[in-house]
Amino acid sequence: MSASLPPPDMGLLPEGLSDRLPPQAEASARLVRHVLDSVASFGYARVMPPMAEFEDSLLARLQSASAQDLMRATDPASGRMLALRPDITAQVSRIAATRLGKAARPLRLSYAGQVLKLRADQLRPEREETQLGAELIGTDSDAAATEIVGVAIAALKAAGVTGITIDFTLPGLVDTLATGPMPLSPDLIEPVRARLDAKDAGGLVALGPQAAAYMPLIEAAGPFHPAMERLEAIDAATGGVLTGRIAALRAIAKPIGWDITLTLDPTERHGFEYQSWFGFSIFAEGFVGELGRGGGYAIEHKDGHSEPAIGFSLYPDPLIDAGFGAEEAQSVFLPLGHNESRAAALRAEGWRTVTALSDADDGRALGCTHWLDAAETIAY
Amino acid sequence: MSASLPPPDMGLLPEGLSDRLPPQAEASARLVRHVLDSVASFGYARVMPPMAEFEDSLLARLQSASAQDLMRATDPASGRMLALRPDITAQVSRIAATRLGKAARPLRLSYAGQVLKLRADQLRPEREETQLGAELIGTDSDAAATEIVGVAIAALKAAGVTGITIDFTLPGLVDTLATGPMPLSPDLIEPVRARLDAKDAGGLVALGPQAAAYMPLIEAAGPFHPAMERLEAIDAATGGVLTGRIAALRAIAKPIGWDITLTLDPTERHGFEYQSWFGFSIFAEGFVGELGRGGGYAIEHKDGHSEPAIGFSLYPDPLIDAGFGAEEAQSVFLPLGHNESRAAALRAEGWRTVTALSDADDGRALGCTHWLDAAETIAY
Numbered sequence: 001m002s003a004s005l006p007p008p009d010m011g012l013l014p015e016g017l018s019d020r021l022p023p024q025a026e027a028s029a030r031l032v033r034h035v036l037d038s039v040a041s042f043g044y045a046r047v048m049p050p051m052a053e054f055e056d057s058l059l060a061r062l063q064s065a066s067a068q069d070l071m072r073a074t075d076p077a078s079g080r081m082l083a084l085r086p087d088i089t090a091q092v093s094r095i096a097a098t099r100l101g102k103a104a105r106p107l108r109l110s111y112a113g114q115v116l117k118l119r120a121d122q123l124r125p126e127r128e129e130t131q132l133g134a135e136l137i138g139t140d141s142d143a144a145a146t147e148i149v150g151v152a153i154a155a156l157k158a159a160g161v162t163g164i165t166i167d168f169t170l171p172g173l174v175d176t177l178a179t180g181p182m183p184l185s186p187d188l189i190e191p192v193r194a195r196l197d198a199k200d201a202g203g204l205v206a207l208g209p210q211a212a213a214y215m216p217l218i219e220a221a222g223p224f225h226p227a228m229e230r231l232e233a234i235d236a237a238t239g240g241v242l243t244g245r246i247a248a249l250r251a252i253a254k255p256i257g258w259d260i261t262l263t264l265d266p267t268e269r270h271g272f273e274y275q276s277w278f279g280f281s282i283f284a285e286g287f288v289g290e291l292g293r294g295g296g297y298a299i300e301h302k303d304g305h306s307e308p309a310i311g312f313s314l315y316p317d318p319l320i321d322a323g324f325g326a327e328e329a330q331s332v333f334l335p336l337g338h339n340e341s342r343a344a345a346l347r348a349e350g351w352r353t354v355t356a357l358s359d360a361d362d363g364r365a366l367g368c369t370h371w372l373d374a375a376e377t378i379a380y
Numbered sequence: 381m382s383a384s385l386p387p388p389d390m391g392l393l394p395e396g397l398s399d400r401l402p403p404q405a406e407a408s409a410r411l412v413r414h415v416l417d418s419v420a421s422f423g424y425a426r427v428m429p430p431m432a433e434f435e436d437s438l439l440a441r442l443q444s445a446s447a448q449d450l451m452r453a454t455d456p457a458s459g460r461m462l463a464l465r466p467d468i469t470a471q472v473s474r475i476a477a478t479r480l481g482k483a484a485r486p487l488r489l490s491y492a493g494q495v496l497k498l499r500a501d502q503l504r505p506e507r508e509e510t511q512l513g514a515e516l517i518g519t520d521s522d523a524a525a526t527e528i529v530g531v532a533i534a535a536l537k538a539a540g541v542t543g544i545t546i547d548f549t550l551p552g553l554v555d556t557l558a559t560g561p562m563p564l565s566p567d568l569i570e571p572v573r574a575r576l577d578a579k580d581a582g583g584l585v586a587l588g589p590q591a592a593a594y595m596p597l598i599e600a601a602g603p604f605h606p607a608m609e610r611l612e613a614i615d616a617a618t619g620g621v622l623t624g625r626i627a628a629l630r631a632i633a634k635p636i637g638w639d640i641t642l643t644l645d646p647t648e649r650h651g652f653e654y655q656s657w658f659g660f661s662i663f664a665e666g667f668v669g670e671l672g673r674g675g676g677y678a679i680e681h682k683d684g685h686s687e688p689a690i691g692f693s694l695y696p697d698p699l700i701d702a703g704f705g706a707e708e709a710q711s712v713f714l715p716l717g718h719n720e721s722r723a724a725a726l727r728a729e730g731w732r733t734v735t736a737l738s739d740a741d742d743g744r745a746l747g748c749t750h751w752l753d754a755a756e757t758i759a760y
Contacts, residue, residue, distance in 0.1 A: 012434070013434070014433065014455055014457065014458060014460070015455075015458065016457070017433065019427065019471075019479065020429075021427055021480065022425035022427065023425070025425075025426040025427050025428040026420075026426040029416070036409070040406075040732060041730075041731070042727070042733060043711055043733055043735070045406065046402060046406040047400065047401055047405050048400035049399050050397035050508050051496050051508055052397055052451065052496060052507075053393060054393070071453045071462065072453060075394055075395075076498060076499060077395045078394060078395065080394070082451065084464070091399075095399055095401070099399065104745040106737060106741065108734070109402075114431050114494070116431050116432060118453060118455070118456060119456060141737060141738065144737050329420075331423055340635075347422070350421075352420060352421055352422070352423050354423035354488070355527055357486055357523040357524050357527065358519070361486065365484040367484075
């Protein structure tokens, strides 16, 4: 509660920061709730890290953020720099490595919250986003990857998302091939990755014969089954270094229902440098850009050991912006002098009640679908 | 998902910022959920303002925060100063005055989220808090006050809070008396308020005869009914200027059940300068300090008009810190080779499942209460 004085520019919000109003705000909360409930049903326990941390500690666990992208301020208590979190997974890694360092593995954790950057990404002007997800810590085995993809799909379905596409990727693929059957000089590795990301066959050829050998990988992208056959052909031609990964991808895909579209883009990095063998991106029909992503990574512990982990994050704001999940609740107007115990009973049944505070209150203008007459609810 | 490098001081968090781990994180989410569901059942629609706004716009609607208490940064997009919100009600006021300025009144809005300050309050070291509440905009009538106190109590009960005390206050009382039957010279008003806040009878006397006349107000604090009788005696002795407010307090108190302890502290300001006639603070047995507060206030519109409003905010973190609401869910371990459709059925029934990913996984160590043998769940 606080009194208000007229602000200099009432209602103007900074670029990339916005209000959610009814009914989208409720749709957003409902979606987060359904996703978290679904994730919890697979044994993932909620953690809530703080909105801000020491900048150096946060940056050390963030790979794709730089200090100038963060909202920062000097901490009057310590003199050190604080930063708002631009990502929650780095905080979950910290928790797994420290306070939950001795908890039994595999450790299953979930989270949801706001993340904030001072500078937006190129693709989306939003500087604040909702991020939620699940992390499976202690293993990034085939079984772990199968579980995490299944948990992500179940969560999206629980939230009512349809037309889901999951795009698999093998982040270590170029390294595996470059140090094995398809040698690349070290200075070529990054240019080859970049041309593969861009599906730029001409660019690969222009890099010379070593790079040109990677052209078949461009063809091994697309709908899952034909792309896998092309990847198997590459594997057969290169001495079977990919056989294990191909088997893992098939194992992950096996339990996924036909209502999900699977694609393979073996060299795609989605702008992220996964350290592990497997990654995936999540798309939904009608939405440009990914709704989420996941994959394996490593968590560094204080004693220097590194622990495998795998997880996924969802960024559901585009769904909400598009009106996803907004539903008008049935609500009943309670005129002056209504029966309060009947009103309480209606609320207990799941109705929303809107109580008249004066003769002037108009239930229909207030969005009510029904009104209470004596003991019955009557539709407007 | 992001790879991790060893940070310089792993796990150390800034003072007043902390992680919530299982099961407290889930208890916190559950409490927020129950409060918001209860508030929604009374017709309050959710809004979600952003974590950060322009500092000047935010400060203009905040009465008890100063710029140096906020976490601020220069906005690279506008060159202006951004600030993290230290309070959500100021944002709800902005929404009510701007984007929802033309929505039908009374307008009922609810909210929940994190608030963050760079400097903690004296009483609590926490710099980040969960704030949630409801605002009724367009009226601060007796009926509105009765509703908002009722909604606050119902929300606390829905969250399982017991031993609730509501402390009523009349923020405008000293002004009413000072400009009427108990005159105070203007320079005495603030000292008298401060002595009344401190229940400092000697201090009142020391301020002279005008101030000493306010001593009976110290006696009119305490358990509701005797305190009201003393306030009525003051009213009778001062020509009835308080009769309307006394009637309003009795109307607000009337529907409140005997399980709630009511107190009156007519001159208490709880550190806040309410602009309106009525305020209240919420306490619960076993917790030092208030869990929430509410009252009337004014919302300033762009055209210069001022709109009455009344609402309440809860700060439930102390409840969670004390272990409130933490419950261990029943969870069932699914050994390797389990029946997956049985597992899905268990999840649909509300069980949490923890799937073995390898022979090494130990359901009991992972916190499971049961395990799945063939088709049955068996308690450990």
